[in-house]
Amino acid sequence: MKFDELDSRMRVFETAHDHCVLPGLYIVARLDGRGFTRLTKEVHQFEAPFDTRFRDLMLETVEHLMNCGIDIIYGYTQSDEISLLFAHNETTFSRKLRKLNSVLAGEASAKFSVLLGALACFDCRISQLPNKEEVVNYFRWRNEDAHRNALNAHCYWCLRRDGKNATTATSMMKGLSVADKNELLFQHGINFNQLPNWHKRGVGIYWEEYEKQGFNPIKGEIVPASRRRIRRDLDLPMKDEYSKFIAELVSAES
Incomplete structure (x- = not known):
């Protein structure tokens, strides 16, 4: 069998299930660290529940993704996850899902590993959103999740520092209301409302215009x-x- 014939024959198996994001849909990619609880708490022992060093590694990774050849207008990170909003008319890789997922996961894993000096891995999945309202809802969802996770994390690690093991600390938090959790923190000298905003809300990364002096x-x-x-x-x-x-960020890009 000649190469051209063999090439055509085998590529069918590789591309038979290619799916592309339809024109007009908004694309949001979400990446999550794989096994990051062990990586950050046991292997490298970052400070719990939040560590500025780890935050900055995540921010450097987001910025890398925003500069890797895909037109991304907004990046958001909280904990070990990253969300990326593509420009509405972005057509890189012909909007093929397998390419977007694999390239973004690969780029994030490589960049974070280099920064950390050890192996780290991200997965990636794509959300195809029909309109601006759902884009807003997506990022509102992740923002609210950051707030909930921050409250739970601070409570959990207060109990761990009291000498409770992981199972006991988790059990003690079951059924606690938001008010109960705030009271638990207050009893440990922590006012949740006064914690750094990036703990509670995550961090946003976006492009801004600025004026620079040039020479004609x-x-x-x-x-x-x-x-x-x-x-x-x-x-x-x-x-x-x-x-x-x-909503304003999406409208400005449209």
Whole structure:
């Protein structure tokens, strides 16, 4: 069998189940660290429940993903997860799901591993969202999840520092209301509302325009030039204000 014939024959098996995100749909990718609880608590022993070193590794990874050839207008990270909002008309890899998932997971795993100096792995899945409202709902969901996780994490580690083992600490938290959890923290000298906002809300990463002085060689004069750079926002709003923030970001891109 000649190569061209063999090539055509075998590629059918490789591409038979290719699926592409339809034009007009918004794309959001969510990446999660695989086995990061063991990686960060046992192998490398980052500070619990939040560690600025780990946060910065995640932020560096998000920025890498926003500069790896896919037009991403917003990145969001909390704990060991990353969410990425693509530009509405992004067509990289012809919007093929297998390519987007594999490339983003590979890029994130490689970048984080290099930064950490040890192997780390991310998985990736794509959400195909029909309109701006669902984009807002998606990021509101992850923002609310960050708040819930932060409250639970601080309570859990207060109990662990009291000498409770993992099973006991988890059991003691079952059935506690939000008010009960806040009271538990208060009894340990922690006012949840006064904790750093990035603990409770995650971190947003997006592009911003800025003006830079440039030189026009033709006219021989200094002229203003528009550039863009990535901004890290460690003070994201919550609830309806966060929804408004995301809605404005999506509208500005459309």
